Amino acid sequence: MAKRKVAYLMVQQILRIIFLILISNLGAMAMDPLNLPHCLGPCSTVENCFHDCVAQGFPKGGTCIGITLAQMDCCCKWS
Template sequence: MAKRKVAYLMVQQILRIICLILISNLRAMAVNSLHIPHCLGPCSTIKNCFHDCVAQGFPKGGTCVGITLAHMDCCRKWS
């Protein structure tokens, strides 16, 4: 009986730790969402996304990002 209570308490502690980690990550994501990447436009209209971003003054270049292939935007790289 005592082993079950200890196991139950350990599971509760682990779940609390996981919740705290998730909450702290959500705060970090909310802060990062304020930094919207600079995008040059749709990748379908830009010949070379990487070199165009370098030419715009972003030394790390750019890449095409988006949810679907039809809606990809050329945005600068952050890292």
């Protein structure tokens, strides 16, 4: 029981750190309108995020980003 609680707390801490890193990076990107990501929609509806972004003119492709697996979006990379 104690091991389960410690593991749960560790997972929460790791998720908080990831969330803070994402927020700090998105905050820096939001200052420059050229760096706003172009998102194609939920990753569950996009067959291949990387190749779909390349096909739409984003040579660096794309990746699925989001806080939870259920809410991830396919966003293309500008640079």
